[in-house]
Amino acid sequence: MTAKPQLSLYNTLHRAKAPFTPMDASNVRLYACGPTVYDFAHIGNGRAAIVFDLLFRLLRHSYGAEHVTYVRNITDVDDKINARALRDFPELPLNDAIRRVTETTAAQYQKDVAALSCLEPTVQPRATDNIEGMQKLITTLIGRGHAYVAEGEVLFAVDSMEDYGQLSGRNLDDNLAGARIAVDTHKRNPADFVLWKLSSADEPGWESPWGRGRPGWHIECSAMSERYLGETFDIHGGGLDLIFPHHENEVAQSRCAHGSHAMANVWMHNGFLQVEGQKMSKSLGNFFTIHQLLETKDFGGRKWPGEALRLAILMTHYREPIDFSQRRLEEAVTLLEKWERAAGDAEPASDLSPDLVDRLAPMISTRPAPSAASMPCSWTRAGPPTGSRWLP
């Protein structure tokens, strides 16, 4: 057995770092929110995939590849998908059009993240294959007094949960005081959120005790994580933008349905990604998909190899914001070339010494961190990699 680095993880829930101890070292359980498959994944989606892939790899290294279960879901029911299906395949029946959109987009996503060297998660469940599990959860929530039916919707009653808002640090008063939230009269509290909503004839829907309808966004992750990882599991990850409302509401659903103290013990969130100094947006012209970077010359006038994209992402600690730029990619390419030259005819060591792995673990655990770039870099230099410009 090789070295086991003691991972120390920052937990959004406690706003602090703590040594990580899995509930069961023979089955370490990780869930990360995956893509909504209506369009090509952008480089910000790529960052989340890479960050949690690195965590998956470190966990596999520490606990054994067979002892880590990583679930990354595919959201294939969403109103954005319906809109895209109507736009792109107006001649097809809606269900067929939706399937075309979700299947081609999901296949493209798998191709993109594979090119970024992301391992395949243990399970990649689709929301539409888990409608039954969602309905069961909703039934339980209604039965326990945490949800109610109003005007064709099943809503989660946030007031029914004493400590709603723990993860994001928002309390219900904030929500109300901040209220730009349109006041829906059928909601008992404006912060109540949808678990199920009725579908019109031309919207996708499933039969349910509450009528033909479709699930809200948050319930799918509660259902799929329970199915594959259990009521409480080790780590739940995603981008910073998912903390509220998505993860907050996942926690509310899962804990209230199971009467549990936690949905996941550790919550990890990767930082935002900007492109060339600005928030990525189609209107600014700095919106780039993974596919564009890999296969077209749209960004910086050239195609970029997947390993350069991956290194460009990992050069920054996962919780820090990244300014993704052409210059950063060029630096990554230069480093890779330098390392390749320095490697010469050497083959990878079959066993990593503990101290080497200890130097990699901080990428995930400490902040600021010795960067990814400084790691292999150190062996091309005489001394420790303190001169690396990526070191904070």
Next chain:
Amino acid sequence: MDEGRAADGLALAALMGIQIKREVAEDTGVASKVAERLDALNSKDFAKADAIRKDLAEQGIALMDYKDEAGQRQTKWEVKR
């Protein structure tokens, strides 16, 4: 370069999911082009030498000229990422 450290570095990079060494491509005729250019240089046919360099650059091949121990002009090449 210390062989052991290189091996460690490669293994560490692999753990990060970063492949440093690329597959070595089959002989794509680059070596003979490089030799042809060296001949052109030695016979002061700079136009031809430049044309070959440019042609190779378009294929992502970078050339580095240097003098060997005997003072002879030599060329190293590598495929850019």
